[in-house]
Amino acid sequence: MKVLILGSGGREHAIGKKLLKDFHSMDLYFYPGNGGTDQIGKNLEKIYTPLELCLFAKKNAIDLTIVGSEVFLLEGIVDIFNNFKLKIIGPHYLAARLEGDRIFAKSFMKKYGVRTPKYKIFSCYQKAMDYLENTTYSVAIKTNGIASGKGVILVNNKNEAKKALNSILIDKKFGKSGNQVIIEELLKGNEASIISIFNGKNIIPFLSAKDYKKIGEKEIGLNTGGMGTIVPNPYMTSDVWIDFQKNILEPTLEGLFLEKLTFFGFIYFGLMITSNGIYLLEYNTRLGDPETQTLFPLMKSNLLNIIQSSIDQEYIYIYWKKLYSCCVVLSSKGYPKKYEIGKIIKGINSLKEPFYIAGAKKEKEKWITSSGRVLNLIGIGESIEKARKIAYNKVDQIYFENFYFRKDIGF
Known part of the structure; x- marks a missing residue:
């Protein structure tokens, strides 16, 4: 069995480790991969376009391709693989717009009655500011494109709103992703992430997760790709699950059918649990990071069989x-802005599973940092408290210059 996994983070390392745990005799290929994936498979080193990846898969008789990163989905890689009749798990380009085009996604939610916060769309800075003059704060200002998961700015007053709109629409901090903005009602409550798999007929949810997105403790500061996760989410009670099924999942499924957006792959619901019910903040059309790293150690079922059944x-x-599972992300100080790489990491070789490499490489038997998020350390226990303690005990075993982590994951 030959499997190609597309992406370069801890999520892709987790996918590879889970597959190998279920099937020991599998050949794994990663593009571009990282130092961790290089230990369990083969990283493709040259730069490939989506078409070249397709030709590589054809030439090397790859049995299955799993798309980890949304970047490939928004380049239409699934459509290209499908044209060559190659097996790939992920949405075609039009369905991937549910993640890559927030305005498209919000219109979809509104059309099919998916409960979501109220919003307005703007491409003009002055019109956006005029709207905010008559708005009671707080609001979320979002780029239309996903901007590597960092295009959401929460503002609590006029000055913050002005600064956010200026950075997006005037300074073009997020490039084309910020050509339009969504100004959205900011809901108060507890966030939840529900990764699911779609088999073209049904959406089957995984366990619930609580993601810690902000760089600072108590959820302050800039948005990141994720600084930690716990599974299951303690706020996803049975009543909340019923609300999710009725007001989020079922209308989403209806819309996917009616809009001809069915596919074989993963769909992720980014949710807010409020006193007035559960709301959908966003769709992702792939596995979440670091939710995947937190979920897979709890998954008893065979991942390859799940994908094949889909x-x-x-x-x-x-x-x-x-x-229960707790993931703590170790990052380079300065992330998600400017940070240094090339720092020697001590302690990886003594770590007990599960853990995942997110942004590190091995050079002359030494582990070196190579990205903003460096390691995902996982604790598994009979309670959130025990899982958290194990995860942070692993943190104590690691050191590299200028490393940073949040101390409140699991609270």
Whole structure:
């Protein structure tokens, strides 16, 4: 069995480790991969376009390609692979717009009655500011494009709003992603992430997760790709699950059918649980990071079988361990802005599983930092408290110059 995994973070390392745990005799290829994926498979070193990746898969008889990063989805890689009749898990380009085009996604939600915060769309700085003059704060200002997961700015007053709009629409901090903005009602509550798999007929949710997106403790500061996660989310009670099914999942499924956006792959619901019910903040059309790293150690079912059942449009039942999982992300100080790489990491070789490499490489038997998010350290326990303690004990085993982590994951 030959599998190609597209992406370069801890999520892709987690996908590879899970597949190998289920099937020991599998050949894994990663593009572009990282130092961790290089230990369990082969990283493709030259630069490939989506078409060249397709030709590589054809030439090397790749049995399955798994798209980790949304970047490839928004380049239409699934459409290219499908044209060559190659097996790939992920949405075609039009469906991937549910993640890559926030205005398209919000219009979809509104059309099919998916409960979502109220919003307005602007491409003109002055019109946006005029609207905010008559708005009671707080609001979320979002770029239309996803901007590597960092295009959401929460503002609490006029000065913050002006600064945010100026950086997006005038300074073009986020490039084309910021050609239009969504100004959205800012809801108060608890966030939840529900990664699911779609088999073209049904959406089957995974366990709930709580993601810690901000760089600072108590959820302050800039948005990141994620600084930690706990699974399951303690706020996803049985009543909230019922609300999610009725007001988010079911109308989403109806819309996917009616808009002809069905696909075989993952769909992720970014949610806010409020006193007035659960709301959908965003869709992602792939596995989340670092939610995946937190979920997979609890998954008893065979991942490859789950993916194959999706492609075959068979019903999927996923078995989970009755345990809790906590992921703490170690990052380079300065992330998500400017940070230094090339720092020697001590302690990786003594770490017990599960853990994942996110942004590090191995040079002459030494581990070196190579990105903003460096390591994902996982604790598994019979309670969130025990899982958290194990994760932070792993943190204590690692050191590199100018490393940073949040101390409140799990609270």
